[in-house]
Each structure stands twice: as structure tokens, then as C-alpha cells.
Amino acid sequence: MSWNQVSQAMGPPDIAPIPEPGPDLSKNTRVYKDKIVIFYIEMKEVIEEGKIRFHEVVTNIEVCKKK
Amino acid sequence: MLTLDDFMRKAEGKLKVYKTFRLQADKEITEKLTICIPDMHLLERGPNDDFLDGKPEYEERFLGLLDFLLNLRQEGGDGLEIIQLGDMFDLWQAKWNTNMIVSAYPSIIGLLDKMKTIYVVGNHDIDLVQWYKDKGETFGRRWRYYSKAEGKLRAIYEHGFQADFANNQDSLSGAIGREVTRIVGMMEYIYPDIDVILGSTWDSVVRAFSKYNVFTPVRDPQGFNLHEYLKFYIGLLERYNSGDTLDHFGPEEVDLSLAVIGHTYTARLMKMPKNGKVYYLMDCGSWVNGGHEIGAISGRDMAIFH
Numbered sequence: 221m222s223w224n225q226v227s228q229a230m231g232p233p234d235i236a237p238i239p240e241p242g243p244d245l246s247k248n249t250r251v252y253k254d255k256i257v258i259f260y261i262e263m264k265e266v267i268e269e270g271k272i273r274f275h276e277v278v279t280n281i282e283v284c285k286k287k
Numbered sequence: 288m289l290t291l292d293d294f295m296r297k298a299e300g301k302l303k304v305y306k307t308f309r310l311q312a313d314k315e316i317t318e319k320l321t322i323c324i325p326d327m328h329l330l331e332r333g334p335n336d337d338f339l340d341g342k343p344e345y346e347e348r349f350l351g352l353l354d355f356l357l358n359l360r361q362e363g364g365d366g367l368e369i370i371q372l373g374d375m376f377d378l379w380q381a382k383w384n385t386n387m388i389v390s391a392y393p394s395i396i397g398l399l400d401k402m403k404t405i406y407v408v409g410n411h412d413i414d415l416v417q418w419y420k421d422k423g424e425t426f427g428r429r430w431r432y433y434s435k436a437e438g439k440l441r442a443i444y445e446h447g448f449q450a451d452f453a454n455n456q457d458s459l460s461g462a463i464g465r466e467v468t469r470i471v472g473m474m475e476y477i478y479p480d481i482d483v484i485l486g487s488t489w490d491s492v493v494r495a496f497s498k499y500n501v502f503t504p505v506r507d508p509q510g511f512n513l514h515e516y517l518k519f520y521i522g523l524l525e526r527y528n529s530g531d532t533l534d535h536f537g538p539e540e541v542d543l544s545l546a547v548i549g550h551t552y553t554a555r556l557m558k559m560p561k562n563g564k565v566y567y568l569m570d571c572g573s574w575v576n577g578g579h580e581i582g583a584i585s586g587r588d589m590a591i592f593h
Contacts, residue, residue: 261386263397271354274397276390 221278230255230283256284288366289320289359291588298355302592305572305580308556309590313565315436316545316584319368322356323444323582324375324404325549325571328411329395330388331377338575346392349574352581353398360402369402370432372549372571373409373446385415385426405432409446409550434584439542442584443524447550447570450519514555514568520546521559521566528564545569545589547582554580554591 227233233250260280266273291309295302327338327349338345360367376388389396408416408428415426431445524546530538545567554572558565569589572580581592 261390263389263393263400265397265401271350272357272398272401273394276393 221281226281229281230257258282258284288318288585289363291320291583291585291590294320294359294583294585295592297359301351301355305554305591305593308554309588310556310558310567312544312567312587312589314441314542314544315586316441316567316589317368317434317586318436319366319434319585320359320363321368321370321434321442321584323547323549323569323571323584324369324371324574325554325578325580325582326372326374326409326552326573326575328374328377328575329392331379331411331575340576342577345574345577345579346395348579350394350398353395353402357398357402367402368405368434369399370405370407370444370547371399372444372547373407373448374411374549375406375409376412376415378412378414405429405444407432407445410448410451436586440527440536440540441543442545442547443527443543444547447516447548450516450548451550514557514570516548516551516570517557517559517568520548520568521561524566525562545584547571547584549573552576552578554578554582556589556591 227250230252234253258281259278260282261276262279263274264277266275289297295304329338330336332341337343338349356367356369360369376385378385406415406426406428408430412428415428416430417426431443433440433444434442524543526532527534527536527541527543528538530536530541544565547569549571551570552573552575553570555568555570557568559568560566567589569582569584569591571582571591572578574580579593583590583592
């Protein structure tokens, strides 16, 4: 899923304080306040070193703008 | 149908009979090579538990087993049946959120699903047997499963907690036990390590109850250890065979000889003659805390592999 798809669903990010030092969230981070986001996840079959493995992928998101 | 010897040969030395647990039944038990996977308790100790004692090699080894079974399945199609015997998910620690477990172990879940695994529930994932209006049984779980040979039910597969006195729903003590289990589950929700702190206390309570299930047979000619659930399961198989159950099978459809369980973490394979028949109990051990056992049945032949 590209960022464009996410931003179309969620709109422009909110201005929010930079997170505390520790996790590297200040770089390339978008913050949304007061929103509930539902991520729809499915399993995707991939081949890793010749073996079948599974990854979770986001197939859709839904944004609830009102609580 | 692959024989157990074929199965071992294809594993190229990676599977060995556990202790001396291999025997021939007096009649056909399955018409497919049936592989039984016991307790895994995914996520019981959090996202990096790697089947409880935090060893990633255990997960890798399990994935290796699934790769091998997937190859067999692709070669043999429906001639291979895989049954997971319950307590695959540990919902107590995952706070009843199955998504956390899928997220931690996507390849394990994905491979088992790809092989059309039959899932039976245990006492740590019992809440996955849920029937919702308009959706049916959502998680694809069963209370128990059966296999047939020669047109009759010959083996029953369930987790094994049903034999545990404190969880036996057929009795008042079982109903109380279930409530105790729920309370312990709620305590774990509030404080996830409470089961570790109460571990020995809880175990001693279960031991005190389970002694009521002990059956003292004549001296076992095979020298196997007594199984504390033997009496319960022979009784269950006899009730089925006589039609004395609430299940929908009539006595003409049933000739059960074998019960396959997990739950105790201690692999055993037992044989017990009673009332002119021979009954078998296969306890498939576990995949937690270093356990690496599976049960396997092909026709009359049955074994526990490590």
C-alpha cells in the first residue's frame, strides 16, 4: 500500500509534538490525532529461500473520524 | 496411503520413534496417514516466546516439520491428514486477541491452513469454538474429530482436558473447575505472570483432582507408564460403541478403538484389553519447553515420533 493511498483515506496529517527520544519516530513520521483507524490484514504467500512462508499485508484501511 | 516406514524414510533421519512408542492395532484405524500435532501454546510468554522458552530454533524446527509435511501433502494429496490437537493458541496470554498470535507466527498459521489442518480446541483456546449468527463457526475449530476405517469410526481426537477432573463438563466439579479456570484467566489478564507465580500451587490442585481419574490396571505387559486418563478414555470409547452418547452416531456406525490426545505434555502410547476388545490411548506429548513430538497413524500402525 502506498502512502498516497493512506493519505487519501486519512487526509492531511495533524501537527503534533515530536515524540520523545528513543524510537526513531521523528523521521518520516505522520501523526493523526483523535482518529480510529481499522487496518484490514490478510496473509500473503511468499517464497523465501525456496520455501513457502507467509507475511501479513494490509489490504484496506478504514478511518473513523468521529469518536 | 503412506506407511509409517515410508514416512520415516522420506524424513531422511529427521524423525525417530520416541522411546518405544510404536505398535500395531488389531484392526485398521485410519485410511489416511494421519499426523497429530499436540500443544504449542503460541504466545503464552509474549511475542518472542518461541514455544515458551524463547528459543527461535524451536520455531525453525517446527517450520521444518511443516515444510516436510507440505511436500508430502503436495505429493500425496488427500492421503495425508493433519490434526492439531488443541492449545495451539494461548488465548489467556494473548488477551483473547487471535490477531496477536497470527502476527507473531504468520508462517506457522499460514502453512497449517494451507495443508487443510483439522483444528481441535484445548482448554487454552476453547473460546475459539464459537458459532455466530449468520457466520457459523468462525474460527474453523472443532470440539473433537473422528477418523474412519472400513466404514466405521475407529479413532477419536480431542485435546484431553476433557478427562481432567477440574475441567470435566459432565460433572458439577467440572463446572466449578471451568469457573476457576476463567478466574485464573482473568487474573492473568490483569497480571500476565500470575500463572508463573501460581504454577506449582495450581499444579498441585490439578494433581489432587486428577487422582480421581487414576485407573489401576493389571500389570502392563508392555512396560509403559500408566496413563492417568486411560480409564476416562476407555469409558468414553465404550460409551460411543454402545450408542450411549448424545452424539449423532448410531452404534452401527461406531467401532472405536483409539483415543488421541495432547494436554499432558508427556507422550505415551498405551494398549488395554477390556470386555473382549482392545483399546489404545495415544498421548502425543507437546511442542513446548523443548518437546518435539507428533503422533502418527497409518492403517493399523501407530507411533509417536520425535
